[in-house]
Amino acid sequence: MTGTSAPVVLPVPSRSLPTRTAKATRKGRQTDEAFRDAARLVFARDGYLNAKISDIAAAAGRSVASFYNYYDTKADLLIALAEEFHAEATSMAVLPYRAGLARDEALREAVAGFWRTYAKRRGELIGIFQAAMIEGRFRDRWLELRGEAIARIAGAIRAAQADGYCPGVDPVLTASALSAMLEHFCYIWLGQGGEKDVPFDDERALDALATIWVKAVYWREAAMDGRAR
Amino acid sequence: MTGTSAPVVLPVPSRSLPTRTAKATRKGRQTDEAFRDAARLVFARDGYLNAKISDIAAAAGRSVASFYNYYDTKADLLIALAEEFHAEATSMAVLPYRAGLARDEALREAVAGFWRTYAKRRGELIGIFQAAMIEGRFRDRWLELRGEAIARIAGAIRAAQADGYCPGVDPVLTASALSAMLEHFCYIWLGQGGEKDVPFDDERALDALATIWVKAVYWREAAMDGRAR
Amino acid sequence: MTGTSAPVVLPVPSRSLPTRTAKATRKGRQTDEAFRDAARLVFARDGYLNAKISDIAAAAGRSVASFYNYYDTKADLLIALAEEFHAEATSMAVLPYRAGLARDEALREAVAGFWRTYAKRRGELIGIFQAAMIEGRFRDRWLELRGEAIARIAGAIRAAQADGYCPGVDPVLTASALSAMLEHFCYIWLGQGGEKDVPFDDERALDALATIWVKAVYWREAAMDGRAR
Amino acid sequence: MTGTSAPVVLPVPSRSLPTRTAKATRKGRQTDEAFRDAARLVFARDGYLNAKISDIAAAAGRSVASFYNYYDTKADLLIALAEEFHAEATSMAVLPYRAGLARDEALREAVAGFWRTYAKRRGELIGIFQAAMIEGRFRDRWLELRGEAIARIAGAIRAAQADGYCPGVDPVLTASALSAMLEHFCYIWLGQGGEKDVPFDDERALDALATIWVKAVYWREAAMDGRAR
DNA sequence: TATGAATGAGATTTCATTCAT
DNA sequence: GATGAATGAAATCTCATTCAT
Numbered sequence: 001m002t003g004t005s006a007p008v009v010l011p012v013p014s015r016s017l018p019t020r021t022a023k024a025t026r027k028g029r030q031t032d033e034a035f036r037d038a039a040r041l042v043f044a045r046d047g048y049l050n051a052k053i054s055d056i057a058a059a060a061g062r063s064v065a066s067f068y069n070y071y072d073t074k075a076d077l078l079i080a081l082a083e084e085f086h087a088e089a090t091s092m093a094v095l096p097y098r099a100g101l102a103r104d105e106a107l108r109e110a111v112a113g114f115w116r117t118y119a120k121r122r123g124e125l126i127g128i129f130q131a132a133m134i135e136g137r138f139r140d141r142w143l144e145l146r147g148e149a150i151a152r153i154a155g156a157i158r159a160a161q162a163d164g165y166c167p168g169v170d171p172v173l174t175a176s177a178l179s180a181m182l183e184h185f186c187y188i189w190l191g192q193g194g195e196k197d198v199p200f201d202d203e204r205a206l207d208a209l210a211t212i213w214v215k216a217v218y219w220r221e222a223a224m225d226g227r228a229r
Numbered sequence: 230m231t232g233t234s235a236p237v238v239l240p241v242p243s244r245s246l247p248t249r250t251a252k253a254t255r256k257g258r259q260t261d262e263a264f265r266d267a268a269r270l271v272f273a274r275d276g277y278l279n280a281k282i283s284d285i286a287a288a289a290g291r292s293v294a295s296f297y298n299y300y301d302t303k304a305d306l307l308i309a310l311a312e313e314f315h316a317e318a319t320s321m322a323v324l325p326y327r328a329g330l331a332r333d334e335a336l337r338e339a340v341a342g343f344w345r346t347y348a349k350r351r352g353e354l355i356g357i358f359q360a361a362m363i364e365g366r367f368r369d370r371w372l373e374l375r376g377e378a379i380a381r382i383a384g385a386i387r388a389a390q391a392d393g394y395c396p397g398v399d400p401v402l403t404a405s406a407l408s409a410m411l412e413h414f415c416y417i418w419l420g421q422g423g424e425k426d427v428p429f430d431d432e433r434a435l436d437a438l439a440t441i442w443v444k445a446v447y448w449r450e451a452a453m454d455g456r457a458r
Numbered sequence: 459m460t461g462t463s464a465p466v467v468l469p470v471p472s473r474s475l476p477t478r479t480a481k482a483t484r485k486g487r488q489t490d491e492a493f494r495d496a497a498r499l500v501f502a503r504d505g506y507l508n509a510k511i512s513d514i515a516a517a518a519g520r521s522v523a524s525f526y527n528y529y530d531t532k533a534d535l536l537i538a539l540a541e542e543f544h545a546e547a548t549s550m551a552v553l554p555y556r557a558g559l560a561r562d563e564a565l566r567e568a569v570a571g572f573w574r575t576y577a578k579r580r581g582e583l584i585g586i587f588q589a590a591m592i593e594g595r596f597r598d599r600w601l602e603l604r605g606e607a608i609a610r611i612a613g614a615i616r617a618a619q620a621d622g623y624c625p626g627v628d629p630v631l632t633a634s635a636l637s638a639m640l641e642h643f644c645y646i647w648l649g650q651g652g653e654k655d656v657p658f659d660d661e662r663a664l665d666a667l668a669t670i671w672v673k674a675v676y677w678r679e680a681a682m683d684g685r686a687r
Numbered sequence: 688m689t690g691t692s693a694p695v696v697l698p699v700p701s702r703s704l705p706t707r708t709a710k711a712t713r714k715g716r717q718t719d720e721a722f723r724d725a726a727r728l729v730f731a732r733d734g735y736l737n738a739k740i741s742d743i744a745a746a747a748g749r750s751v752a753s754f755y756n757y758y759d760t761k762a763d764l765l766i767a768l769a770e771e772f773h774a775e776a777t778s779m780a781v782l783p784y785r786a787g788l789a790r791d792e793a794l795r796e797a798v799a800g801f802w803r804t805y806a807k808r809r810g811e812l813i814g815i816f817q818a819a820m821i822e823g824r825f826r827d828r829w830l831e832l833r834g835e836a837i838a839r840i841a842g843a844i845r846a847a848q849a850d851g852y853c854p855g856v857d858p859v860l861t862a863s864a865l866s867a868m869l870e871h872f873c874y875i876w877l878g879q880g881g882e883k884d885v886p887f888d889d890e891r892a893l894d895a896l897a898t899i900w901v902k903a904v905y906w907r908e909a910a911m912d913g914r915a916r
Numbered sequence: 917t918a919t920g921a922a923t924g925a926g927a928t929t930t931c932a933t934t935c936a937t
Numbered sequence: 938g939a940t941g942a943a944t945g946a947a948a949t950c951t952c953a954t955t956c957a958t
Binding site: 714715749751753 | 919
């Protein structure tokens with residue numbers, strides 16, 4: 001069940017930025033950071049697809065031309081943010097298992113890790129998600145990374161099956177569905193402002209997610225099959 | 230659990246449609262239909278956001294100018310499609326209950342209904358989904374309709390709780406998560422071409438979704454708590 | 459010596475204009491013609507490289523956006539002009555030989571044909587010439603067409619050599635030099651406004667060119683070798 | 688016939704060079720030289736019109752900003768190169784006459800001198816040629832210097848006529864044509880990489896040029912007029 | 917002197933929308 | 938109703954040039 005924390009990571013390798021980084025000076029790094037921060041803000045506020053370079057530049061307090069000293073396109077900036085995020089997300093994926101938490105707690109921790117990362121990285125995640133809908137290279141990379149996450153989840157499901165849990169379910173499709181749930185739930189609540197007229201509570205949301213996940217995987221034949229209808 | 234079949238429906242009432250609808254001659258209706266079909270095709274192929282009016286007109290074999298005899302904007306056309314779809318989806322929501330199927334089968338039927346509708350209406354659903362990301366009025370409507378579906382699902386969960394199932398979970402947040410799963414899973418598999426390197430099988434996909442749903446809701450305290458760790 | 463009349467022709471095959479020509483209406487053809495005329499004017503006045511799309515559009519009395527209904531780029535418009543020109547130039551190359559003019563007169567006629575074509579097509583020829591300096595695809599095509607002309611001229615020189623004229627000279631390099639002379643002389647006088655402080659007279663210019671050409675080719679060993687110093 | 692060696696020289700006096708030239712430290716001179724070398728390279732490789740200041744700076748291994756410590760514009764740098772070249776070319780113009788070569792040899796030597804200078808100074812000559820097409824001040828200066836060369840050539844033709852050669856031809860227009868030939872032939876072979884599919888040989892090229900030149904000028908009425916047709 | 921960074925001013929290009937026939 | 942043509946209004950991107958260190 002590990003790795004749950006990065007189902008949507010989506011860094012896309014950049015062509016060949018003239019490696020401005022080579023001789024970057026303090027001022028340069030500041031400006032770059034200003035553009036990244038501005039992009040996060042604007043992507044979170046207006047969405048990636050709606051964002052214009054001029055909006056980002058304005059939010060960064062720089063000229064549009066300056067933008068092109070750092071990135072070739074809006075997509076390249078998003079890629080840079082995605083890479084930053086991927087590095088962080090990957091490093092976080094294993095954390096829950098450091099302290100030998102009980103299965104359910106570890107799972108909840110993993111879900112919570114993803115959730116918190118999403119919350120913190122709202123801008124880039126919205127951007128990545130939207131970009132993946134429109135631009136081929138983003139979609140491909142997104143599918144690739146989803147693939148990694150799903151493989152990890154599916155592995156955990158197989159392990160559970162070896163212990164007699166959830167017999168007969170397709171591990172990969174189940175992983176795909178759970179991953180879709182996690183990703184989209186976070187998008188709705190953190191990216192789109194939540195469901196209409198539903199008061200919100202972080203902890204209860206995480207409880208709901210984690211419970212579904214646990215119950216969906218860790219059930220045994222007889223136990224559950226208590227007379228439907 | 231009913232109503233599952235339409236969690237994402239998103240028709241938005243258009244301001245000026247009456248005028249249009251009124252004056253339809255036979256020729257006019259044919260052209261209109263050509264535009265709708267073309268839009269479904271193009272939305273499914275290129276996505277709503279990438280679609281240009283000229284693409285739709287080309288696919289319809291009509292001129293761009295003709296488009297404006299029927300719709301004011303691309304968004305208006307999407308709204309029309311969404312309305313068509315909403316009518317159908319609503320009428321389908323109750324079907325599973327006609328024949329008093331067993332609980333699990335009814336649920337699987339409802340999921341399958343949503344899935345099949347999505348498959349058939351790929352174009353408009355991709356369009357609705359994408360439009361909701363970008364344009365305020367679509368997002369609001371989308372949330373509204375999600376709200377209806379969630380309310381229905383939450384009602385079913387509460388009913389289950391009254392029968393002693395899934396004690397303690399938040400019905401609305403759980404409904405939100407399950408709805409997110411269903412919607413996004415369909416989007417990925419039917420709208421985006423599926424997960425990378427995962428062979429696909431309709432029936433197994435529906436099994437996976439339905440099983441998660443059933444297990445996530447119809448569990449009892451003791452039964453499930455079989456030693457974690 | 460034939461074919462002299464087209465050493466610089468430079469049509470470049472166009473990628474794939476959406477064949478707007480398909481349904482062109484009278485108005486459309488007029489606008490296209492307006493853009494071509496405007497381009498000739500502007501290329502002749504400002505040069506191809508200096509010409510902006512907006513200049514051409516202004517000269518044509520149309521909007522810039524309208525330009526893009528007819529051509530994808532400035533280069534495409536030039537190509538269209540070049541094709542038009544090539545058709546004309548090719549058809550003119552043989553004319554001098556219709557009436558069995560004497561050798562010298564025929565040659566002068568051929569030179570004059572090139573000259574007159576250049577004068578009439580100033581705009582496109584300046585454009586072609588300039589474009590060939592800058593853009594690879596134009597240069598390649600230009601070299602190709604020069605090659606055709608040179609081959610023809612070299613053939614005429616070889617024929618002269620068979621008659622005992624100009625023994626020992628390299629036919630191809632001589633053809634290249636004569637062709638360069640013709641082309642550049644026309645460019646200077648017709649494209650750049652002529653030499654500084656030199657009064658101009660068409661007929662005398664053609665006499666000078668034709669005489670050089672005749673004397674450079676139709677000389678015999680002994681005759682010329684009258685002791686210089 | 689002297690002076691043939693510099694028909695296209697095109698130095699343009701720069702307004703503000705004195706200021707610059709004055710303050711040269713050793714380091715400064717080195718940097719300046721680096722920019723000049725870089726410009727020659729880049730002009731020869733990409734052409735003057737395609738060359739960006741940043742290309743030149745990159746080739747020089749200096750920053751763009753540094754460029755502006757030496758020149759105000761790309762044109763100013765070209766002017767400086769042209770002046771350098773003019774000084775050299777002028778000093779070379781008289782060389783062929785040192786040793787009292789026979790007329791034909793002297794002429795061939797002069798042509799060869801121009802050719803070799805062009806080869807050595809490819810970058811600036813391409814630059815001058817291209818700039819003259821586009822920028823008024825370059826064109827004017829270019830015409831002026833062509834004018835000088837043509838005057839010298841025309842003088843030689845008049846001298847030949849006084850000796851009974853080439854009666855009746857217009858000395859100035861003939862000079863213009865020969866000069867055009869020389870200049871353009873060099874541009875094609877040395878600046879553009881030569882004619883398509885023609886193998887190249889320096890000596891034969893010079894032979895061809897010199898022969899045309901000699902035969903075009905040093906012919907006598909009767910001698911040459913060996914019955915055409 | 918040298919240079920990283922910043923930017924104004926343009927030029928190209930796209931596209932939804934309008935108009936005349 | 939239908940459509941070829943026309944266009945305003947952006948948005949992207951480039952590049953010469955300036956500035957602060």
